[in-house]
Amino acid sequence: MEDPVYIIIAVILLIVGAIGTVAPVIPGVPLSWAGLLVLKFAPSVEDEVSWVTIVILGILTLGVTILDNVLPVWGTKKMGGNKKVVWGATIGLLIGFFLGPFGIIFGPFVGALIGGLLSGTKFMHATKHATGAFIGYIAGLVLKLVTVGLILFFFMMALV
Numbered sequence: 001m002e003d004p005v006y007i008i009i010a011v012i013l014l015i016v017g018a019i020g021t022v023a024p025v026i027p028g029v030p031l032s033w034a035g036l037l038v039l040k041f042a043p044s045v046e047d048e049v050s051w052v053t054i055v056i057l058g059i060l061t062l063g064v065t066i067l068d069n070v071l072p073v074w075g076t077k078k079m080g081g082n083k084k085v086v087w088g089a090t091i092g093l094l095i096g097f098f099l100g101p102f103g104i105i106f107g108p109f110v111g112a113l114i115g116g117l118l119s120g121t122k123f124m125h126a127t128k129h130a131t132g133a134f135i136g137y138i139a140g141l142v143l144k145l146v147t148v149g150l151i152l153f154f155f156m157m158a159l160v
C-alpha cells in the first residue's frame with residue numbers, strides 16, 4: 001500500500017475512535033489505538049512511533065476499555081443500586097446520545113433514576129443509586145478521553 005493510504009486509514013480510525021469516546025456504541029479507545037497502529041506501518045512514519053509506545057498504549061487501551069464497562073456498575077453497586085439501575089443508566093446513555101452533549105452527560109443519571117424508581121426504590125435512594133451510576137460513567141469517560149488524548153498526542157508527533 002502507498003503511504004497516503006495508511007495515513008488516511010489511520011486518520012479515519014482516529015477520528016471515529018475520538019467520536020467513540022462519547023458515543024456509546026463505538027469502541028472509541030480501541031479504534032483510536034488501531035489508528036496509531038496502522039500509522040506505525042506507514043513507510044514514512046514507521047520509525048516515528050516505537051513498538052514500546054504501541055504496546056504500552058495497547059495495554060492502557062485494554063485496561064481503560066475494561067474499566068469503562070466496570071466503573072458504572074461498580075459505582076451503582078457501591079451506592080446500593082441493582083441491575084435495573086444499571087440497565088436504566090445504559091438505556092439512558094443510548095437515548096441521551098441522540099439528544100446531544102447534555103443527553104450524553106445526563107442520560108445515564110436520568111436512566112438510572114428511572115430504573116431505580118421502576119424497581120420500587122424510593123426517590124431518595126434511587127437518586128443515590130443514579131448518582132453512583134453517573135459518577136462511574138463520568139470516571140470512565142474521563143479515562144477514555146485522557147487515553148485518546150495520549151494516542152492523539154503520539155499520532156500527531158509521528159506526523160509532524
